[in-house]
């Protein structure tokens with residue numbers, strides 16, 4: 001199926017992780033179709049270079065960037081505020097930024113990095129922008145998940161932050177010998193991959209729960225498996241990451257092909273009104289039974305609210321409203 005050439009003129013799209021790989025191609029193709037595109041990345045330099053390259057390639061000057069390290073909740077909140085200060089609508093939100101961490105690391109908020117970046121950032125950013133997305137309806141949210149979610153049987157509520165999982169890499173979770181053993185003998189059992197699979201299962205549970213909550217609002221939310229794509233993914237992970245990227249360079253598809261389903265879901269009239277689905281190769285497919293567990297989805301939502309302080313900030317906002325002041329963004 002060809003991806004749509006539908007014009008996106010007049011639409012505002014925000015793409016996270018748009019300075020490389022699948023996100024960069026997605027941002028460029030949205031700009032090519034005439035959208036105003038907000039590129040989000042961590043580094044000022046990479047953001048500037050990406051914006052310049054997309055403007056040059058597409059002739060569309062309505063491409064801008066907002067810098068944020070999405071593993072930090074404070075930066076996600078700042079990003080949402082800066083976006084809302086500049087724009088009063090959001091037609092397409094693409095939650096794409098993600099990574100894998102070969103050793104256990106914690107974010108500035110003390111949360112395991114894979115869970116913080118791959119799931120909690122999607123959850124927090126979406127919720128902070130949700131009122132504006134609803135006011136822009138018909139609008140779309142696209143969450144980049146992965147078929148890696150099938151590697152795990154259930155979402156691990158006993159250890160969402162992988163404490164016991166990473167301990168298999170030695171007492172401090174960083175034994176070089178254990179990492180080498182997993183890398184060469186059992187890469188698919190590597191604790192980092194299992195933790196990554198948990199985060200991608202979380203993307204699906206979040207997508208389906210959000211679709212239910214958005215029923216009747218005109219906002220759709222769908223998840224994507226992009227395929228196995230040769231990108232910078234796994235960079236910064238020493239030997240394990242190098243091994244995974246060598247493997248990808250032999251077997252994986254180009255970022256241009258890997259971005260097709262994200263672009264399709266962001267632009268195609270064929271998916272007008274389609275929500276709560278998981279797509280690969282521009283077609284809806286079945287995700288794992290664990291991803292369809294409604295009680296797990298509700299439980300994850302609650303846990304995510306607690307870990308991001310979202311429920312507390314909502315109560316504060318409600319209090320402000322009650323007292324007759326406008327809730328802060």
Ligand SMILES: NC(=O)c1ccc[n+]([C@@H]2O[C@H](COP(=O)([O-])OP(=O)(O)OC[C@H]3O[C@@H](n4cnc5c(N)ncnc54)[C@H](OP(=O)(O)O)[C@@H]3O)[C@@H](O)[C@H]2O)c1
Nearest residue numbers: 017019020021022042069070097098146228229231232233
């Ligand atoms: N590649 C695959 O085979 C594959 C398969 C299935 C699913 N996926 C999913 O596809 C998505 C995109 O992956 P990709 O392969 O395109 O990876 P990539 O080439 O490594 O690109 C990742 C993007 O995310 C950004 N990013 C990373 N950490 C960030 C942080 N802390 N804060 C803000 N931005 C951050 C990076 O920006 P900077 O580094 O410039 O800051 C970059 O723009 C991910 O969600 C991944 O899980 C990929």
